[in-house]
Amino acid sequence: MNFLSRERTIAPPGFNRWLVPPAAIAAHMCIGQVYGFSVFKKPLAKILGVTSPMPGDWSEANVGVAYSIALAMLGLSAAFFGKWVERSGPRKAIIASLFCFCGGLGLSSLAVQFHQIWLLYLGYGFLGGIGLGLGYIAPVSTLVKWFPDRPGMATGMAIMGFGGGALIGAPLGEELMQRFASATSVGAKEAFLVMAGLYAISMAFGAAIVRVPAADWKPDGHILTAKEVSNAALKVPVDSAWKTPQFWLLWMVLCLNVTAGIGILGQASPMIQDMFKVTPAAAAGYVGLLSLFNLGGRFLWSSLSDYTGRKGIYCVYFIVGAALYLSVPWTQQHGYLTLFVLLTGLIISMYGGGFATIPAYLRDLFGTYQVGAIHGRLITAWSMAAIVGPQLVDRISAAKKAAGVPPAETYNFTLYLMAGLLLVGLVCNLLVRPVATKHHLS
Amino acid sequence: MKTAPYKLIIAWMAVIVPLSWGVYKSTIKSRPLFLQAPAAANK
Numbered sequence: 161m162n163f164l165s166r167e168r169t170i171a172p173p174g175f176n177r178w179l180v181p182p183a184a185i186a187a188h189m190c191i192g193q194v195y196g197f198s199v200f201k202k203p204l205a206k207i208l209g210v211t212s213p214m215p216g217d218w219s220e221a222n223v224g225v226a227y228s229i230a231l232a233m234l235g236l237s238a239a240f241f242g243k244w245v246e247r248s249g250p251r252k253a254i255i256a257s258l259f260c261f262c263g264g265l266g267l268s269s270l271a272v273q274f275h276q277i278w279l280l281y282l283g284y285g286f287l288g289g290i291g292l293g294l295g296y297i298a299p300v301s302t303l304v305k306w307f308p309d310r311p312g313m314a315t316g317m318a319i320m321g322f323g324g325g326a327l328i329g330a331p332l333g334e335e336l337m338q339r340f341a342s343a344t345s346v347g348a349k350e351a352f353l354v355m356a357g358l359y360a361i362s363m364a365f366g367a368a369i370v371r372v373p374a375a376d377w378k379p380d381g382h383i384l385t386a387k388e389v390s391n392a393a394l395k396v397p398v399d400s401a402w403k404t405p406q407f408w409l410l411w412m413v414l415c416l417n418v419t420a421g422i423g424i425l426g427q428a429s430p431m432i433q434d435m436f437k438v439t440p441a442a443a444a445g446y447v448g449l450l451s452l453f454n455l456g457g458r459f460l461w462s463s464l465s466d467y468t469g470r471k472g473i474y475c476v477y478f479i480v481g482a483a484l485y486l487s488v489p490w491t492q493q494h495g496y497l498t499l500f501v502l503l504t505g506l507i508i509s510m511y512g513g514g515f516a517t518i519p520a521y522l523r524d525l526f527g528t529y530q531v532g533a534i535h536g537r538l539i540t541a542w543s544m545a546a547i548v549g550p551q552l553v554d555r556i557s558a559a560k561k562a563a564g565v566p567p568a569e570t571y572n573f574t575l576y577l578m579a580g581l582l583l584v585g586l587v588c589n590l591l592v593r594p595v596a597t598k599h600h601l602s
Numbered sequence: 603m604k605t606a607p608y609k610l611i612i613a614w615m616a617v618i619v620p621l622s623w624g625v626y627k628s629t630i631k632s633r634p635l636f637l638q639a640p641a642a643a644n645k
Binding site for chain 2: 172185438445447
């Protein structure tokens with residue numbers, strides 16, 4: 161029985177379950193760096209020219225492909241390796257994620273050294289993306305098992321860590337590149353290496369302290385409600401789960417929620433500049449503020465779902481979200497910048513909340529038996545939305561601008577479209593019913 | 603065997619410190635927006 165085996169991670173009697181959230185957050189705040197990848201775009205597009213791009217340098221669009229590959233691999237690896245993650249336990253999964261994600265950062269450093277973009281795709285995109293998938297689902301499914309009384313809060317904590325990863329990864333990348341930049345280097349090579357080292361330490365720490373509950377474990381002093389007892393007995397294997405309509409309805413719920421959020425996030429900076437004529441610095445500040453709303457929403461909304469129920473909270477995300485989207489153009493017409501920031505911030509908080517609540521929703525419907533593997537397959541919805549969503553938004557905005565629509569109004573159609581998508585998501589959510597007993601494991 | 607309280611404190615500090623740094627950097631970054639907001643709103 162080695163240190164990485166699942167058996168070695170079973171918590172002894174008297175173990176305090178509050179030691180597990182930091183383990184989950186330690187892993188998630190590393191892999192969440194992917195959201196901060198954009199800070200590397202411009203520097204990587206001038207590796208040869210250093211001060212400005214020169215012929216032979218990579219284009220920003222080509223660099224951005226690495227991000228898309230990473231997100232695609234996140235979904236695919238979570239879907240393919242979900243069962244392995246459940247079987248092997250969180251420690252082995254986090255260590256595997258460490259080797260893939262940090263190894264990917266190491267290969268990215270080599271890509272800069274030798275100026276080979278395929279190495280960036282292989283390292284940051286392919287290998288790093290596998291690390292994202294493995295590292296995303298393992299801590300979440302572990303926390304769900306530790307907090308049967310507060311599953312929404314539990315998944316909110318872990319996935320808040322992923323949102324926090326962007327808040328750490330972006331400034332860390334910028335500061336490291338500034339420190340290592342010279343007359344002949346943009347500093348990205350060294351920045352990737354240092355980040356790989358720092359993230360490896362944090363993920364190893366998470367893997368070392370993570371524990372799974374013993375089969376007969378119950379929270380101290382908590383008397384399980386009838387609903388919690390029935391959920392504890394609910395076991396739907398992943399191979400059955402993904403054939404149920406509930407799985408695909410939740411797939412649509414997540415996909416539409418993410419796509420709608422990207423309607424704001426993907427164009428936040430140009431949108432506020434066009435709609436309110438703010439400076440680029442203020443627009444960057446707006447993007448930073450949205451990240452804070454995203455972070456807070458992951459924890460707060462998901463925690464609230466323990467009281468409202470998962471279906472109820474998604475109804476709030478979709479109905480309130482749609483109303484907010486429809487109100488945004490009105491704030492522009494009347495010049496209410498503060499209100500615009502507040503409304504879009506609320507939209508993004510619910511976008512984050514949607515991410516954080518979905519594992520608890522899966523647990524409610526399918527039980528904790530293979531919830532990590534089921535979550536892994538559902539994450540393909542996120543990959544799909546993260547790749548298709550920005551393309552959709554960019555093309556609509558570009559088409560509107562080309563048609564001569566004033567810049568301040570080019571976003572209105574996109575905003576109305578996002579409201580429509582949320583209403584479709586609402587219908588999918590309302591159609592969700594308990595899983596038929598024929599899918600339960602006897 | 604009960605988990606020692608110092609283990610909990612160390613584990614939480616290991617994640618709260620970097621997360622707080624990230625929140626602090628984002629707050630600083632968002633400052634120009636707050637400086638501009640009143641002026642734009644009055645237009």
